[in-house]
Amino acid sequence: MSAGNISxxxxxxxxxxxxxxxxxRNNEYVTATVSKGQFALWLPGNxxxxxxxxxxEVEVTYIDGTxxxxILTL
Incomplete structure (x- = not known):
């Protein structure tokens, strides 16, 4: 059994x-872990x-709340 793809x-x-x-694409929000100036996120699928x-496209929130x-490119 395959575990499937992960992004x-x-x-x-x-x-x-x-x-x-x-x-x-399913209109679900995935919040990345952000720490020490780095981020990481994952979600099922490709x-x-x-x-x-x-x-x-990602939304970013700054330390001042704005x-x-x-555009995230890998």
């Missing part, structure tokens, strides 16, 4: 970013497979 993204977030959130060429949108 993983990790990298620098910057010291001023406290939350990184990805909205999946929907991040094209992120290297097309990027995916939010913004960023």
């Amino acid at each position: 993983v993204a990790a990298g620098p977030a910057g010291s001023d970013i406290v939350v990184v959130t990805y909205k999946s 929907e991040l497979k094209d992120a290297a060429t097309q990027g995916v 939010t913004g949108t960023s």
